Amino acid sequence: MTELAAAQTSGLGQLSEEEMIFTKDEPEVRRAKAKRYVASCNAAVHDAPWVGGDTSTRGGLFIALELAERAYQAHSLRYEPGLPKMHLYDPRRFTWVYNAAEDAQDCVKPRDNETGRLVVWPHLRERIAGAMVLNRLFAETSHTPQ
Numbered sequence: 001m002t003e004l005a006a007a008q009t010s011g012l013g014q015l016s017e018e019e020m021i022f023t024k025d026e027p028e029v030r031r032a033k034a035k036r037y038v039a040s041c042n043a044a045v046h047d048a049p050w051v052g053g054d055t056s057t058r059g060g061l062f063i064a065l066e067l068a069e070r071a072y073q074a075h076s077l078r079y080e081p082g083l084p085k086m087h088l089y090d091p092r093r094f095t096w097v098y099n100a101a102e103d104a105q106d107c108v109k110p111r112d113n114e115t116g117r118l119v120v121w122p123h124l125r126e127r128i129a130g131a132m133v134l135n136r137l138f139a140e141t142s143h144t145p146q
Helices: 003-009 017-023 027-047 060-074 122-142
Strands: 094-098 108-112
Touching (some): 027 094, 027 108, 060 094, 060 122
């Protein structure tokens, strides 16, 4: 049974597939995803095993480096990629902040812990836009006419 059929039989009324997809794009849903995203960014950068010297965790260090590179770019700061340069461009320089007062598209901001400066995190838009495209593609490919 598809989500649409389940929604109709559960008494939610007549919802089109488009309406079901677009409810995933509501500001409240985006804000909830943004809060989880902030927590995951901060965990990858500040709480990951590599912080204590354990670099055996698969991918963790590289996720932190990718986030650092993007944060340095968002702040228009110089950055040189790679493990040998990590001591110069520490990912822990940044903390991701969720700001409920901002628009759902701009509620995630990396804070430069050295200057206190906040900037809009442009990669949240990419993440949300990518999820919206995937939701639509999934709905198009999983729909079977009856």
